[in-house]
Amino acid sequence: MSHLTELFKYVDDHQDLYVQEIPLPPIILGQLGSDPAKKTVCIYGHLDVQPANIDDGWDTEPFTLVEKDGKLYGRGSTDDKGPVLAWFNCIEAYQKIGKDLPINIKFCFEGMEESGSEGLDDLVFSRKDTFFKDVDYVCISDNYWLGKNKPCITYGLRGICYFFIEVECGGKDLHSGVFGGSVHEAMTDLIALMGNYLPLFKVIDHLQKKFAELGSPNKLKVNMGHGAKAWVSDFNHPHYMAGRKAMKTVFGVEPDLTREGGSIPVTLTFQEATGRNVMLLPVGSSDDGAHSQNEKINRSNYIQGVKLLGAYFHEVSLLE
């Protein structure tokens, strides 16, 4: 037993190794080219994904890319590892044909997007006068077409607003036979609050007022968990015209011009930090199933997408 004394002392002495705050995953900043005669495009993407397990209802292992009927199945195939890879495949294709990239690129890839991009805003704002200073345009490929056949460019986002409502009743379990019907049950208060139409503003004030009207002795806690402002841009901006022309070149049609519900809060972050135009240039199709079981990206979307990014580089290089 004597070794246990030593073992326990070691564990006590090194407890900070076990109980500690974990650092956020790194954000990758990279640069390709610095020709002052060329435009500089900042490309954002994210490398983290939603959780996935075959038991959730996937037909194949979520973390093994599987092609079936022209569809590439796997977690992150469309959100957002696939589109990130498409940028690299496009750069590689330029290299293979022995042609210089017509633009400079600044990459910003993070690993916390599915968890509210924690830490990203701080980094982008803190480097707005250094790394991000000479950026001319920002381009993000992290959303989806409106349908399955026609591409789109996205110039608006709805934003997002999460609230958490918590009602606390007893401090311990209560027997329904003894207390049921005589205590104010937390669930009843919660249903009453959640059955309300919420105003656009002052949500917390509104819920506290409604709760007070219930006359309940329970305790209410409301807080906003996570939010992102709405965003809209101008689809006739030269940067957008470059994107639209690139779409026309690859797909032969003028793209849909959309606003959508995904929050992508970094869009506004980049716009505010760089003061430059930001465009959302999706590669995936509406039925890709981001965040869902059997997430996929179509082989055709991917291959045409790589071409699209090349055409986009070209069109940007022609801008004034």
Next chain:
Amino acid sequence: MSHLTELFKYVDDHQDLYVQEIPLPPIILGQLGSDPAKKTVCIYGHLDVQPANIDDGWDTEPFTLVEKDGKLYGRGSTDDKGPVLAWFNCIEAYQKIGKDLPINIKFCFEGMEESGSEGLDDLVFSRKDTFFKDVDYVCISDNYWLGKNKPCITYGLRGICYFFIEVECGGKDLHSGVFGGSVHEAMTDLIALMGNYLPLFKVIDHLQKKFAELGSPNKLKVNMGHGAKAWVSDFNHPHYMAGRKAMKTVFGVEPDLTREGGSIPVTLTFQEATGRNVMLLPVGSSDDGAHSQNEKINRSNYIQGVKLLGAYFHEVSLLE
């Protein structure tokens, strides 16, 4: 690898060992005494308990009886292992003082009470003309005093009615940015249904009608999970008078006469199957915390309770 072939064959051949319906736990029927000159009392109790884990917030191990300040802490101390044991301690005390029991006893102890007494009704009704045929009175000790100091006898129960409401929306996970606001969310329907006042009768019809009014494309499933009818008896019945006198003998006061919220559906089962008077004779105090953390029974309630059961046997033996 060749042993695997053999192993797999064994598993295949014996699959019924692993995948099978588990039998219900036994119901214990017992008899003490069969003197035709004595009254026969049927005693019901249950040996199963609610789940309990020290991590739920118990101060001591829930399955180790711990006495502190005159209180006996442990899961089942008051619901219902303690009261069951009190019957036995009372019988033992009769034996220790060398006195014959003044009545015959038929025991019925089950192990599924906390799970809706599954199987008990079938057994009791199937033996109503055999084992339960010559029962004169039924007595159950499975509830609590109204307060902490004055005992009670219970002659009414509220009954219980559980409903399960299920609303089915998508067959897979949907991205809030793509689908949020454009699909009918199941949670919204559920809140709307749960925010309604329910009628006393035809609950399922009512919920289906309300759901239809919502015009939702989702699927609704409502079913009643578990129910028990309300029950009321006559507290001036000779059997109750015997109980009330026993209370007076031990506690020196006329007990409260209560109706309560616990469902105890077997009460009605025994009344209907035997056609005899059923009485609820509680031992525990209102603050015992059945189903809760730190469930306890007071030492004084337990000791006085054992005496009470003896006094009850005596009073019953005097009945016509």
